[in-house]
Amino acid sequence: MARAGTTARKTRNQMEKRQAIFEAALDVFSEKGLRGTTLEQVAKAAGLSKQNVVYYFNGKDQIYAELLESLLEKWVQPLHDLNADGDPMDEILTYVSRKVQMSRNMPRESRLFATEILHGAPRLGEVLPTDLKALVDEKAAIIQDWMDAGKLAPLDPHHLIFSIWAMTQHYADFDVQVRSVLGPERSATRFEDAERFIKDMLIRTLRP
Amino acid sequence: MARAGTTARKTRNQMEKRQAIFEAALDVFSEKGLRGTTLEQVAKAAGLSKQNVVYYFNGKDQIYAELLESLLEKWVQPLHDLNADGDPMDEILTYVSRKVQMSRNMPRESRLFATEILHGAPRLGEVLPTDLKALVDEKAAIIQDWMDAGKLAPLDPHHLIFSIWAMTQHYADFDVQVRSVLGPERSATRFEDAERFIKDMLIRTLRP
DNA sequence: AAAAATGTTGACCGATCGTGCAGAAATCAT
DNA sequence: ATGATTTCTGCACGATCGGTCAACATTTTT
Numbered sequence: 255m256a257r258a259g260t261t262a263r264k265t266r267n268q269m270e271k272r273q274a275i276f277e278a279a280l281d282v283f284s285e286k287g288l289r290g291t292t293l294e295q296v297a298k299a300a301g302l303s304k305q306n307v308v309y310y311f312n313g314k315d316q317i318y319a320e321l322l323e324s325l326l327e328k329w330v331q332p333l334h335d336l337n338a339d340g341d342p343m344d345e346i347l348t349y350v351s352r353k354v355q356m357s358r359n360m361p362r363e364s365r366l367f368a369t370e371i372l373h374g375a376p377r378l379g380e381v382l383p384t385d386l387k388a389l390v391d392e393k394a395a396i397i398q399d400w401m402d403a404g405k406l407a408p409l410d411p412h413h414l415i416f417s418i419w420a421m422t423q424h425y426a427d428f429d430v431q432v433r434s435v436l437g438p439e440r441s442a443t444r445f446e447d448a449e450r451f452i453k454d455m456l457i458r459t460l461r462p
Numbered sequence: 463m464a465r466a467g468t469t470a471r472k473t474r475n476q477m478e479k480r481q482a483i484f485e486a487a488l489d490v491f492s493e494k495g496l497r498g499t500t501l502e503q504v505a506k507a508a509g510l511s512k513q514n515v516v517y518y519f520n521g522k523d524q525i526y527a528e529l530l531e532s533l534l535e536k537w538v539q540p541l542h543d544l545n546a547d548g549d550p551m552d553e554i555l556t557y558v559s560r561k562v563q564m565s566r567n568m569p570r571e572s573r574l575f576a577t578e579i580l581h582g583a584p585r586l587g588e589v590l591p592t593d594l595k596a597l598v599d600e601k602a603a604i605i606q607d608w609m610d611a612g613k614l615a616p617l618d619p620h621h622l623i624f625s626i627w628a629m630t631q632h633y634a635d636f637d638v639q640v641r642s643v644l645g646p647e648r649s650a651t652r653f654e655d656a657e658r659f660i661k662d663m664l665i666r667t668l669r670p
Numbered sequence: 671a672a673a674a675a676t677g678t679t680g681a682c683c684g685a686t687c688g689t690g691c692a693g694a695a696a697t698c699a700t
Numbered sequence: 701a702t703g704a705t706t707t708c709t710g711c712a713c714g715a716t717c718g719g720t721c722a723a724c725a726t727t728t729t730t
Binding site: 285286287288289290365368369371372373374375382383386387390391407409410412413414416417419420421423424425427428430431432434435436437440447448451452454455458459461 | 493494495496497498573576577579580581582583590591594595598599615617618620621622624625627628629631632633635636638639640642643644645648655656659660662663666667669
Binding site for chain 4: 671673675678682690696699
């Protein structure tokens with residue numbers, strides 16, 4: 255009897271299959287949501303049978319939960335890399351760059367988290383007020399220090415971070431709307447344009 | 463036999479019941495999403511039986527579709543009110559104010575549209591590239607004129623509008639995250655703080 | 671008051687979906 | 701090769717949900 259459950263990391267085959275299921279699940283969940291997707295859709299996208307998917311995970315909810323957890327660290331990595339010893343404006347602009355890149359290259363992850371938080375984050379409820387809050391508080395303190403040192407214009411660091419999240423992730427989460435409004439031709443350069451715009455905005459705003 | 467269907471607007475009672483269902487549906491749909499909510503949840507929230515809800519509408523999808531449509535005009539009203547003859551900075555800051563107010567007072571509507579667009583906007587697919595694009599293009603042209611006249615710093619008007627959408631709606635759509643990160647005490651003033659922050663940012667950015 | 675229209679409910683059906691389970695099939699260890 | 705372990709599938713159960721229909725109740729109209 256095989257238990258390909260939560261804690262057991264076993265053979266290479268298991269890892270590959272689990273990864274294939276993760277990949278398929280990310281595709282379907284980010285597009286249809288948790289309740290909107292069926293196990294068979296995930297299974298088909300992964301090239302497996304429905305029961306076989308259940309064999310590697312123990313159910314739909316577990317796939318979703320583990321998927322979310324496995325993406326969390328990668329998702330907050332850019333903020334984690336914000337370096338107190340770097341040049342303030344450079345650090346923030348680099349952060350914006352990475353966030354725009356993530357909206358461009360990882361829109362499914364962005365939409366997955368967006369949907370989850372939008373619906374009350376029942377599966378992230380513990381990590382938000384602890385881990386994420388701690389991380390944001392830490393980085394906000396760094397930014398506050400920069401402002402106190404006169405290297406940046408004084409603004410609320412928390413809301414600054416929120417605004418960067420909002421503006422950058424907007425281009426992943428609301429991509430349909432962005433493309434509809436911009437039209438086909440202008441949509442082609444939307445990420446470059448967005449990055450330039452957001453950076454311009456932050457430079458003007460944060461210049462002491 | 464009564465047909466309380468799409469086009470028929472009849473008695474006062476019908477209007478009231480339909481409105482009660484709309485109100486209940488907005489509650490549940492914005493929290494659980496379309497596929498995540500059952501007819502009985504809507505019915506219970508409206509104080510009616512499931513079959514009775516079907517009597518006034520013709521199904522779950524129709525409630526959702528009509529609800530979305532009925533909220534659309536109200537949702538884009540602030541942008542529609544952006545006045546070419548007003549003072550440029552005032553007009554934009556007023557727009558921000560109204561958008562923040564909507565995030566505070568109409569978070570369910572915000573989340574409803576956010577979820578819909580996030581999932582590809584299958585029920586708005588026609589109106590986005592036509593009506594919304596026309597509206598945004600019109601207002602972007604106005605802003606562009608202001609910039610050309612030297613009344614505002616030159617920036618891409620479309621992305622300026624996107625950034626305002628993103629920053630303001632963020633406080634409704636991701637409220638759970640915002641409150642988790644800010645903590646209980648700072649959460650109390652999150653909307654006032656956000657409005658002040660966004661306005662400061664835009665003043666610094668748009669000042670010629 | 672009678673009749674007609676409107677409103678409401680109980681019973682139920684068909685479809686879908688998640689999940690469990692026995693056993694077949696394939697792979698691996700010895 | 702043979703037995704053990706892992707991988708996969710066929711079958712089917714139970715639950716949920718959207719929607720139907722007929723009957724019943726209420727309100728409105730004449």
